[in-house]
Amino acid sequence: MARPRSRPLSPHLTIWRWGPHMLVSILHRATGVGLALGGATLFTWWLAAAAGGPASYARFLDLMTRDQPIGPDGLPLPGTAMLNPLPALILIGLTWAFFQHMANGIRHLVMDLGAAYELKTNKTTSLATIAFSIIATLLLWAWIFTR
Amino acid sequence: MGTGTGIGRVRGLGSAKSGAHHWWMQRVTAAGNLLLVVWFVLSIVRLPSLDYRTVTLWLSSPFVAVPLVLLVINTFYHFRLGLQVVLEDYQKESSKVAGLIAINFFTIGAGALAIFSILKIAFAGAR
Ligand code: HEM
């Protein structure tokens, strides 16, 4: 199409500067899908394993955890099972995803009321969801690992 | 909801007749999730252990089994709606039907399995 090159084209779809609101927007989508596919599958698997009885639940726990110190009777000390690295990574990721999705979900509900669209407020609330999700995840897992 | 003819605005229906309801249910289930999933996460991490006996004993209380069934219904409905929105944003018409069927199979299949498992443990009582 013949068009004077010098004329600015606006609004343009490919020129924008990254900001926290975009990050939070795409994270809401990514965490929602991650929770729906990964979280719901793990949750259902866990329940079905428990419903299948002690043996099936033991197989589930065996995949997720490894036994720690051996007691004097040659058996692992009860209550000392540790999460395997991969399940730990997945669970930490899912808790972070939940906290991020939850915080931004609440932000969405506030914006549905028509509030927090001002550029500065919008940026602040975006950053707040990220700060919240990281801090909440760290606190929760620090508590789990140290208790 | 803000566009269209006057009568269209009053009815709150989009061209597919279900968009506004879909949007609203996404918000209602979001509020439900806030209560139920926060309750679930806090309960799970506060259990003394996740061994078979502790978990089945916990699940056999009606005050755990019932909210957990409600959580499955609410959360699965919420992400069923959410996954549909994501699919509709990216998918070409031709593969949309297959995608929607896959989403429904996954949601209803996993949801039924989860609810059945909760009820089985709850009705059998702690062992
Ligand atoms: C890095 C940049 C961007 C990211 C990460 C992003 C992300 C997203 C996401 C995740 C959604 C769906 C979630 C929602 O509806 O809230 C969305 C919707 C949308 N985006 Fe973007 N976007 C970006 C840039 C843009 C740009 C530059 C435009 C247009 C100039 C645009 C126009 C739209 C429109 C029209 C919708 C649909 C809104 C609705 O359904 O209500 N986006 N975007």
Ligand code: HEM
């Ligand atoms: C505190 C809990 C939660 C709140 C407050 C919340 C809130 C929301 C809101 C407001 C939306 C609509 C966003 C939009 O219109 O662009 C949404 C979308 C979504 N949610 Fe949640 N949600 C929560 C928990 C969950 C959980 C536990 C899952 C999955 C297991 C989930 C999966 C999804 C998915 C897949 C979407 C669609 C994402 C998109 O369209 O980009 N949500 N959530």
